[in-house]
Amino acid sequence: MVELLGDTGLSLVYLVAAILFIQGLRDMTHPRTAVRGNLTSAAGMFVAVAATVIAFEILDPAILLAGLVVGGAIGTVLAVKVQMTEMPQLVGFFNGMGGGASALVAGAEVVQLGSANGGAIPAEVGVAAAASGIIGAVTFTGSLVAAGKLHGLVTGSAIRYTGEHVVKAALLAIAVASGLYMIVQPDVLAGVLQGSAVPSFWLLLVAASVLGVTLVISIGGADMPVVIALLNAYSGLAAAGTGFVLGNSALIIAGTLVGAAGMILTVIMCESMNRSLTNVLFGGFGEAGTSDDEVDEIYEGNITETSPTEVEMLLDTASRVVIVPGYGMAVAQAQHAVAELSELLAENDVDVEFGIHPVAGRMPGHMNVLLAEADVPYDRMTELEEVNPTFAQTDVVFVIGANDVVNPLANTDDSSPIAGMPVLNVAEAGTVVVNKRSLSPGFSGIPNPLFAEDNCLMLFGDGQEMAQEVVGEYKESH
Known part of the structure; x- marks a missing residue:
């Protein structure tokens, strides 16, 4: 540790970083302050990293600088190039990188301590390293699989097989046993360093990495947002564990904050889907499809199609309109056209709001960010609990790219996979216009x-094209 900071100075710098982390998380709880929260948290991380680089002789400064430049360049390119619709899988990828880094850093410290002390490591370091290794490795491979499912690189279906839970239990047992052996018999490292034994920590990493794949591959793509939130919590816990290994208070605080925030987010998403975390991990949501006969019974002869011209006529006579965005809007990049439509309606004294379900996108806040990107005022974005009581007084609801979050079966069919899930009760409005490409089911x-209700009209087609045509019709009539 160099004299430039000293123990007290380093602790004070880490305290400043921790305060910035906490304030950043606080700001990210609302879309209006989320950008500031991201910048504040980034500043806290910069302070923590800079202090660590200055205070400890970790690597040659030139190598560290090169790593920072390369990493910063990659992050900048991803931030600029990745579409908003791809943010959930990018978050999953980042979770994986964080978990993997935590596990490898903990492993490097274990090897270094073992080499310096003839194979012996303190028990508390062994416990923290084993926890960080297991959680970090599971997070790394599990997050890559989750990101792959969301991006279409890995099948979105749940891959199930006979004895899968036995396999998972065996992998977990191997990882835990390896960690215990490392803690109870640390002299195993002496043999490792002489090249005569297999390191228990690396065996732990291998078993935990395979476990991460088996855990996530058996979960359907519909549940990947919840899984990514959970893995986000895991990445924080892995970082906190590595902080204990290194004796780094900034890493402990940052990891704990991420872990707590990720777990809270996971709980919120489970509540929004009315499902327990156990059901998400083992329930196979979306596996049981519906037969063609059942679909025909619901839809055949009961679907009423409409056109942009007819939609404009409905909007022209409405005094209150609620727009319900879904993931289909994000995929179609229709947020700007929808925002323009809402502005035109507001200019003509129409009371217009956006009814947003917590899991309408692939992560909570996804729709809010998309709409904010299109300059929709925050006061027009209304959450489920606030907007639901108003649908009975709404003339027209325009649902664009949403499906499960407006499905009334959640309220009427106890045997449905979405039974009890809070949904937007759009059917209570005077008229519901649903824009989808087809009648295909949701997640x-x-x-x-x-879609078969008497007051529902189906506007089939690409979300962006249909919204733009409605905007064009509205402009012509005004």
Whole structure:
């Protein structure tokens, strides 16, 4: 440790970084302050990293600088190039990198301590390293699989096989046993360093890495947002564990904050889907599809199609309109056209709001960010609890790219996969216009009886094209 900072100075710098982390998380709880929160948290991380580089002789400064430049360049390119619709899988990828880095850093410290002390490591370091290694490795491979499912590189279906839970239990047992052996018999490292034994820590990493793949590959793509939130918590816990290994308070605080925030997010998403975390991990949501006969029984002869011209006529006579965005809007990049439509309606004294379901996108806040990107005022974005009581007084609801979050089966069919899930009760409005490419089911794999209701009109086609045509019709009539 150099004299430039000293123990007290380093602790004070880490305290400043921790304060910035906490304030950043606080700001990220609302879309209006989220950008500031990201910048504040980034500043805290910069302070922590800079202090660590200055205070400890880790590597040659030139190598560290090169790593920072390369990493910063990659992050900048990803931030600029990746589309908003791809943010969930990018978050998953970042979770994996964080977990993997934590596990490898903990392993490097274990080897270094073992080499310096003839194979012996303190028990508390062994416990923290084993925890960081298991959680970090599971996070690394599990996050890559989750990101792959969301991006279409890995099948979105749940891959199940006979004895899968036995395999997972065996892998976990191997990882835990390896960690215990490292803690109870640390002299194993002496043999490792002489090249005469297999390091228990690396065996732990291998078993935990395979476990991460088996855990996530058996979960359907519909549940990947919840899985990514959970893995986000895991990445924080892995970082905190590595902080204990290194005796680094900044890493402990940052990891604990990420772990707590990720777990809270996971709970919120589970509540929004009315499902327990156990059900998400083992329930196979969306696996059981609906037969063609059942679909025909619901839809055949009951679907009423409409056109942009007819939609404009409905909007022209409405005094209150609620727009319900879904993931289909994000995929179609229709947020700007929808934002323009809402502005035109507001200019003509129409009371217009956006009804946003917590899991309408692939992560909570996804729709809010997309709409904010299109300059939709924050006061027009209304959460489920606030907007639901107003649908009965709404003339027109325009649902664009949403399916499961407006499915009334959640309220009427106890046997449905989405039974009890809080949904937007759009059917209570005077008229519901639903824009989708087809009648294909949502993530749950079940049909939506809303589409066959008497007050529902289906506007089939690409979300962006349809919204732009409605905007064009509205402009011509005004």
